[in-house]
Amino acid sequence: MSPRDVLRANDERFVDAVAGLTPDEWAAPSLCSEWSNREVLAHLVVGCSHPVGAFLGALARYRNFDRANTAAAQGAARDRSTQALLNDFRAVSARPTGIGRYFPARLLLGDHITHELDILFAVGRESDIPSHLLNAVLGTQVAFPNPFVPAYRNSRGLRLVAVDTGWRHGGTGPTVEGTAAELISVLGNRPKVLDRLQGDGVDRLADRVLSRPSRTAS
Numbered sequence: 001m002s003p004r005d006v007l008r009a010n011d012e013r014f015v016d017a018v019a020g021l022t023p024d025e026w027a028a029p030s031l032c033s034e035w036s037n038r039e040v041l042a043h044l045v046v047g048c049s050h051p052v053g054a055f056l057g058a059l060a061r062y063r064n065f066d067r068a069n070t071a072a073a074q075g076a077a078r079d080r081s082t083q084a085l086l087n088d089f090r091a092v093s094a095r096p097t098g099i100g101r102y103f104p105a106r107l108l109l110g111d112h113i114t115h116e117l118d119i120l121f122a123v124g125r126e127s128d129i130p131s132h133l134l135n136a137v138l139g140t141q142v143a144f145p146n147p148f149v150p151a152y153r154n155s156r157g158l159r160l161v162a163v164d165t166g167w168r169h170g171g172t173g174p175t176v177e178g179t180a181a182e183l184i185s186v187l188g189n190r191p192k193v194l195d196r197l198q199g200d201g202v203d204r205l206a207d208r209v210l211s212r213p214s215r216t217a218s
Contacts, residue, residue, distance in 0.1 A: 006133070025125075026082050037119045040073070040119055046073055048093050118190065150187075155187055161178075187205075191206070
């Protein structure tokens with residue numbers, strides 16, 4: 001499968017995975033700063049469908065990427081029901097027309113999986129994301145700097161071990177162990193599951209994650 005086909009298949013799986021959340025869970029704060037879980041879902045819809053020109057206009061109006069991003073997500077969440085947003089995402093992820101189609105599929109896979117964890121971990125649910133997808137996301141995020149996901153910066157000098165999937169990164173530095181999903185979330189500056197991680201490198205990673213506030217991701 002091509003990276004774009006992998007992304008589409010994952011998006012289909014995501015819709016099925018979160019379809020059973022309750023209204024209270026959708027209304028709950030996510031791990032993504034300022035956004036409810038439903039607004040995270042709306043953000044994913046916007047990413048696949050928002051015209052580039054419209055987003056550039058919002059960027060000029062708000063003069064800040066995060067504020068423009070938040071306004072777009074919150075606007076979409078106000079205008080659509082949760083079920084409508086789920087239907088929208090299933091449709092637009094199959095045929096993206098917005099700004100998201102210009103981003104590499106491997107980066108978008110990491111973005112979408114990170115946001116899935118933002119939703120699930122926020123309400124105490126565990127993920128059932130396939131191991132090969134989690135490993136692919138980790139491998140990409142620690143290998144390349146990304147202005148939206150600080151995993152590359154947060155992982156420097158650390159030996160990372162995903163205890164459930166066998167993924168490993170780094171050689172001789174202090175060790176951080178956790179599940180692949182936990183590592184993705186924490187490396188992306190979400191401290192919610194920091195206390196689940198083990199190893200002599202956890203304090204160093206915690207200092208990096210907590211040294212700057214979490215921002216709304218891409």
